Amino acid sequence: MSRLKKLVIVAGLGALAAGALEAFEWGSPDLAVLGAALVASELFELRPTGRAPLPVSFAVAVVLVPASTPTQYALVVGIGYLFAVAIRTEPAGLWDRLLLLAERIAEGYVIRAAYRLVVDATDNAEQRALVLGALAAAAIAPVVVADLVTAVRERRVAPLRSRGADLALVTSAMLMAVGYAGVDGRGRPGLWGPLLFCIPLLAAWYSFELLASTRRGFRQTVSALGAAPELGGLVREGHVERVAELAVALGSELEMSNADLEQLETAALLHHLGAVCLDEPAPGEVHDPIEVARSGAMMLRASPALAPAGDIVAAEPSLHRPPGTAAVLPAALEGQILKVASAFDELTEGQDEHAAWAVEALYTGPGYVYDGRVLGALERVLTRRGLLTPED
Amino acid sequence: MVAIVAFGRESEFLGPVLVAAAGSLYLPQIRNQEWAKVAFNLSNFGLSTLAAAAVHTSLPFDTADSVGLELLAAIPTALTYSTINSALLMPAVAMVTERPVREVAREMWLGDLQILPFAMLGGLLGRLYVDLGAWVVPLFVAPILIARQAFASYLALREAQEATLSTLIRALESKDQYTADHVERVARFAHLVGIELGLRATKLERLRCSSLMHDIGKLIVPNQILNKPGRLTEAEFERMRDHERVSCELLRQIDFLAPVVPSLEAEGRRHEAPNEAPIETHIVAVADAFDAMTSTRVYRRALPQDVAFAELRDKSGTQFEGSCVEALIRVIERRGEVYGAGHETELADFAVPPPVVGTGSAGLGDLEVEERTVRP
Structure with missing residues (x-):
C-alpha cells in the first residue's frame, strides 16, 4: 500500500473519530484530528546522516500534551502509536514491531512527564517563559529516549554535529504547540497553528528525505564503480569494501567531519579504480601501485566534487618514510588512514583472526612507517570489535 | 507578510516598507554593482508592500478577532502584493530578456500563486509575534535554516553523483x-x-x-x-x-x-x-x-x-x-x-x-x- 493511500485512510478514520467525539460529547474533536496527525506523521521520518531516524510524530505528541487530560493523552497516544506501528512498512518482523511500539509508548510517556515536571516545579503555570520551558523539555525528552535506545542497540551515540534534525524537530514541535494552545490565554489559533507551522518541519523532512535517497544512490554508484577492478580479477574480492568500512571507522575514531568521511569513503572505494585504465600486466606481474593511484586520482580530480577523494587516492601510495627517519609527515590524515586500512586488509587478507598479527606487522614492518595516530585509532577500533585483546 | 501584520496593528506603513526594502536587496546584484536592478527591486517591493499593507488595514473586519479572519485577510493582501509586483516586474523582465510580455506572464503567474500559503503562514507568524513576543521567530527560522542546509548538502551530493558518472566516462575514455x-x-x-x-x-x-x-x-x-x-x-x-x-x-x-x-x-x-x-x-x-x-x-x-x-x-x-x-x-x-x-x-x-x-x-x-x- 502506498503512503498516499495510507494517509487517505488515516485521514478518513480521523474524521470519523472526530465526528464520534463530537456526537457523543466524549471530548474535543481536535483530539481525534491530532491523533490522526500522530499516526500520519509516524509515516514521515527525518533521516539525518550518522544517526537513527526521528519520526515527525514526536512534534504532534508535544502538541497533544497541553491540549489533553492525562487519560485522553494516554488513550490518543496509545491507540495512535498502535495503529501507526501496524501500518508502517518497517520494521519487518513482529518482534521488532513490538519493540518499536514499546519505544514509541515510552517516548510518548516521557513527553508528558517532562512537561508536567517543569509545570509542577513552579506555582504559576501561565508565565510565558515557563510554558516555553515546559514545551522545550517535552520536545527534547523523546529525542533523548530515542538516542538512548540507539545507544543501547548500536552501542554508539550520535555526535553533536549531526543534531540538525533534532533541532528542527524540537523547535517545530514547540512552535506547533504554541500555535495550538497559545500562552497566557492569548494567541490561540487552534488547529490552524500546528497545520501551518508544520510546513517548515515538512520542508526539513523533504530535504532530509532527498538527501538520504541521493546518498544511498551515490554510495551504491561509487561502490559499483569501485567493484569493477574486483570483477576484472585485479583486486582481492571484497578488498575495497572492507577497506572503506575500516577507513570510515578510523576516520570517525579520529573525529573527522561527515563531509570528510564521505570523501574518505569514496576514495577508499575507488582507490583501485586506476587499475582498469592501465594495460593488463603480463602474467605473474602486478600493476605498479603508484601508477594505479595516479591514474585513479587523475579521473577523480577532474570533477571538483570528487577532487578531495582524488587527493586522498593520490596520497595513499606515496605517504611513507623509511624507518629510522625522524621527519614528521605532512598532516594528510585521510591519506594515512587509507594507507593503514588498505595495508591492514592486505595483511589479514580479510581474515579476522589475523588482526592481532597484522597490527603487530604494521608497527614493526620494514617497508613503511605508518602514522601513529592512525595506528592508535586502529587498535581502539579493533579492541572494541573484540578482534584485539587490550594487552596486545 | 509578517511585517504587515506585526506592524500593521500599529497602522504604520514605514515598517513593512523598510523590511521589504531590506528583503529585496539581492546580494549578487550588489556585488556585481547592477544598481539599476537594485533600484528597480527596491521601488517595486516597496510599492507592492505598501499597497498590500494598505489593503490589509482597510479590510472591513478586524483581524484581531479570530484566526480564521487573519488567514482570510492574507488572501487579498497577498493578491494585491503579487498583482502589483507582477504588473511592474513582467514588462521589465520582458524588456530585459526581449521577449513578449504575454510569454513572460504565462511563465510567471504560477510562481505568483505560490505566495498564498506563505502569506497565510506569515500572517499567522505575525500574529503570534504580536501576541507572544519575539521568541517565536527563532523557533520558526531554525527548522527552515536546517532544511536549507540539508537541501544544500543534497545538491552537493547530486553534484558528487554527477562526478561519479563523469569519472566512469573518463575511465572508459582512457581505455x-x-x-x-x-x-x-x-x-x-x-x-x-x-x-x-x-x-x-x-x-x-x-x-x-x-x-x-x-x-x-x-x-x-x-x-x-x-x-x-x-x-x-x-x-x-x-x-x-x-x-x-x-x-x-x-x-x-x-x-x-x-x-x-x-x-x-x-x-x-x-x-x-x-x-x-x-x-x-x-x-x-x-x-x-x-x-x-x-x-x-x-x-x-x-x-x-x-x-x-x-x-x-x-x-x-x-x-x-x-x-x-x-x-x-x-x-x-x-x-x-x-x-x-x-x-x-x-x-x-x-x-x-x-x-x-x-x-x-x-x-x-x-x-x-x-x-x-x-x-x-
Whole structure:
C-alpha cells in the first residue's frame, strides 16, 4: 500500500473519530484530528546522516500534551502509536514491531512527564517563559529516549554535529504547540497553528528525505564503480569494501567531519579504480601501485566534487618514510588512514583472526612507517570489535 | 507578510516598507554593482508592500478577532502584493530578456500563486509575534535554516553523483575512446526518446544514469583486447562478451537502477517478444542498437541511417519495443539529424566492407554471433 493511500485512510478514520467525539460529547474533536496527525506523521521520518531516524510524530505528541487530560493523552497516544506501528512498512518482523511500539509508548510517556515536571516545579503555570520551558523539555525528552535506545542497540551515540534534525524537530514541535494552545490565554489559533507551522518541519523532512535517497544512490554508484577492478580479477574480492568500512571507522575514531568521511569513503572505494585504465600486466606481474593511484586520482580530480577523494587516492601510495627517519609527515590524515586500512586488509587478507598479527606487522614492518595516530585509532577500533585483546 | 501584520496593528506603513526594502536587496546584484536592478527591486517591493499593507488595514473586519479572519485577510493582501509586483516586474523582465510580455506572464503567474500559503503562514507568524513576543521567530527560522542546509548538502551530493558518472566516462575514455563516445551518444538518444515519450523527471534521471552506465562492464575488459585492431581469438572474444554480464551485475547493486537493468535471461530470449521490463530498459536497448549500427568500428563499417531504421522497425515488437523504435525515428527525423554511413563523426579507414543487412551483423551488441562464424 502506498503512503498516499495510507494517509487517505488515516485521514478518513480521523474524521470519523472526530465526528464520534463530537456526537457523543466524549471530548474535543481536535483530539481525534491530532491523533490522526500522530499516526500520519509516524509515516514521515527525518533521516539525518550518522544517526537513527526521528519520526515527525514526536512534534504532534508535544502538541497533544497541553491540549489533553492525562487519560485522553494516554488513550490518543496509545491507540495512535498502535495503529501507526501496524501500518508502517518497517520494521519487518513482529518482534521488532513490538519493540518499536514499546519505544514509541515510552517516548510518548516521557513527553508528558517532562512537561508536567517543569509545570509542577513552579506555582504559576501561565508565565510565558515557563510554558516555553515546559514545551522545550517535552520536545527534547523523546529525542533523548530515542538516542538512548540507539545507544543501547548500536552501542554508539550520535555526535553533536549531526543534531540538525533534532533541532528542527524540537523547535517545530514547540512552535506547533504554541500555535495550538497559545500562552497566557492569548494567541490561540487552534488547529490552524500546528497545520501551518508544520510546513517548515515538512520542508526539513523533504530535504532530509532527498538527501538520504541521493546518498544511498551515490554510495551504491561509487561502490559499483569501485567493484569493477574486483570483477576484472585485479583486486582481492571484497578488498575495497572492507577497506572503506575500516577507513570510515578510523576516520570517525579520529573525529573527522561527515563531509570528510564521505570523501574518505569514496576514495577508499575507488582507490583501485586506476587499475582498469592501465594495460593488463603480463602474467605473474602486478600493476605498479603508484601508477594505479595516479591514474585513479587523475579521473577523480577532474570533477571538483570528487577532487578531495582524488587527493586522498593520490596520497595513499606515496605517504611513507623509511624507518629510522625522524621527519614528521605532512598532516594528510585521510591519506594515512587509507594507507593503514588498505595495508591492514592486505595483511589479514580479510581474515579476522589475523588482526592481532597484522597490527603487530604494521608497527614493526620494514617497508613503511605508518602514522601513529592512525595506528592508535586502529587498535581502539579493533579492541572494541573484540578482534584485539587490550594487552596486545 | 509578517511585517504587515506585526506592524500593521500599529497602522504604520514605514515598517513593512523598510523590511521589504531590506528583503529585496539581492546580494549578487550588489556585488556585481547592477544598481539599476537594485533600484528597480527596491521601488517595486516597496510599492507592492505598501499597497498590500494598505489593503490589509482597510479590510472591513478586524483581524484581531479570530484566526480564521487573519488567514482570510492574507488572501487579498497577498493578491494585491503579487498583482502589483507582477504588473511592474513582467514588462521589465520582458524588456530585459526581449521577449513578449504575454510569454513572460504565462511563465510567471504560477510562481505568483505560490505566495498564498506563505502569506497565510506569515500572517499567522505575525500574529503570534504580536501576541507572544519575539521568541517565536527563532523557533520558526531554525527548522527552515536546517532544511536549507540539508537541501544544500543534497545538491552537493547530486553534484558528487554527477562526478561519479563523469569519472566512469573518463575511465572508459582512457581505455577506449569509442566506448566513451558511444555511451554519451546513447545517453543523448535515450534522453531524446524519453522526452518524446513524455517520461517524468525522475524517470528521465534514471534513464540518464542507466544509459550512461550501461557499458560499465567494459572497464574490466583489458585495454589490449578493447583496442586490438584485428580479429579476436576465441578466449579474447569470451572476455569481451563477459562485459555484458558484469555490467548487469554492477548495475543491479544500485537500488534505483536495479529495476531497469535488463536481465541476462531476457537477453538470451531477445528474439522473442519484448519482456515486461520498464520502459527505460527498452529505450536504452533501442538507443544502444541504433548507435552501434550507425557507427563505424575497426571490424565493420557503419550502416546508412535508413537501413538502421529499417532494421529497428523489422525487429520492432520482437527484439525492440515498438513505441521506443518509432519515438527514436520520429525524434531524429524531426531534428533533421543524420547518422550512419557517410555521416560518421570521425572517419576511419574501412578494412571491412559494409555488412549484409538482416543477417544480424548490424552491430546489436558490439560483437554479434555472426562475427564468430565468419572468423577463420
